[in-house]
Amino acid sequence: MSAALLTDDAPTARKSTLPSDVRVTLPRVVRSEWLKFWSLRSSYFSIAGMVVAMIGLSVLVSTVTSSHWTRMKPAQQARFDPTAVSLRGYFLAQLVVGVLGVLVVTGEYGTGMIRSSVSAAPRRLPVLIGKAAVFAVITVLVTTVAAVVAFLVGQQILSSQHIETTLGAAGVTRAVLGTGFYLTVVGLLGTGIGFIVRSTAGSIATLFGLLLVLPVLGEALPPDWADKINPYLPSNAGQQLLEAHPAPAPMLGPWAGFAVFCGYAVVALVVGAVLLKRRDA
């Protein structure tokens, strides 16, 4: 208990005077969001989860592949893609990134923190921009580094069978760096959905419904419809960037597909921004 509680002296709320330039600016809100990100345990767990998923799965899949290589059928060997084998961890990492992207927002709605956030920045848009920017910068760095390490470690393991590839080979650098971009946009899509749906469970269900369930449903479409729709489904479009040898038409090219994928995230963030502005907090 502090002395203020025990004395009868009326406490005074002011000791020092605040600087004269105290006011809300976008860079300040971004700095606040940066501190918010790093002051929660879940951020560290998620980042650790991403890295372990990327590198751990690369080690696992590369090791299993090398040890089976001599027993694999020629057809299997022909389909073998050393880049994809070492980046297989993206599939698990996207779950972690997606959940983190959602939690950055819904963690605040769930606890009531969002009311503090929007009362400190009542124009509200800086809150969304700050969250998206901080999340994107941290995630793109972490996932890109994790993807590069996963690739290098995987190739090192595959080199025991002389089946490795290098960053200089066609499409490989694009696929490795693209993994970081793809994962970051998965998270941003989650952030946008978080602002729209506001509940953690609902947002995660929506995000992975879009990413994982839609492509499965798309495969059930009649062929002439499938060719028109499937290339544009979010993960079908976005994952083209992860392939050193992208699937041919009607699937979109790697950058065109990624642009479509970014479009989904932009739409989610814009709708989220409009709702954040309009709805009661």
Place this chain on the structure above:
Amino acid sequence: MIEVVGATKRYGDRVAVDDLTFTVKPGIVTGFLGPNGAGKSTTMRMIMGLDAPTGGDVRVNGKHYAEHTAPLREVGALLEARAVHTGRSAYNHLRAMALTHGIPRSRVDEVIDLVGLGDVARKRVGGFSLGMGQRLGVAVALLGDPATLVLDEPVNGLDPEGVRWIRHLLRSLAAEGRTVFVSSHLMSEMALTADHLIIIGKGRLIANTPMAEFTEQASGKVVRVRTEDSARLRELLAGPEVSVTAVERGVLEVHGLSSTAIGLVARDNAIALDELTPVVASLEEAFMDLTKDAVEFGVHDDTERKAS
């Protein structure tokens, strides 16, 4: 200064606040009183720009909340539900709030000291008791050294020591010339703290009055008279604004006349009085009386239920 002009808030069909108009002045503590569900929290949320009014206008220090360039400098708020991420420490919560405005770290330390959270500031808020949560809320409210304070039920969950501390704090904040607007559903709490009362029920304004006047009205309302000659006195006192009830043989309760007036009537008519007592109704009773029609989730009368 808080100005609420014809504010209305509808959630679907439910009207939470209905054409509410009042002004909260600086330099005094203004109590905001009403039964649960009266619309106090909604009104405060409109002041803080969290909920947009369906109609009317709500301004604080002359502007809509969102128009202020440094809102934490203008208005400090403690809102009812805890608005803090449970996974973050109190210190980091305050730092995050301070960073949005460029408020220095030294001010964060200062408000932590002020509310007495020094020992637990580095602990996660999820483990805080209700009272500690309220202290953190007060620290956030004071962070920007604001001209106006909006506090929703600040004594909730505080121990007696904490309640006394809040009272002191509110009075000294008002004495420094700030606008202090505090809600409560307890009249007894307000009676000790507030200089002015705004009472609402079912989203409508019921009373907007200085505390002293409210106390006066509440206490002078009923006078108890004991006399042998009660029947004659009763006739003499009768008037359009006056009601007299006989509570027992020889005892009257008079509404609408002061004890002085009754004494004069008795003297002029040579009626001997055995007792003449202004009955001091408690402020709580006066408040209940005022808001009894406006209790949202009131307990229904037993007879009413039996009849149906």
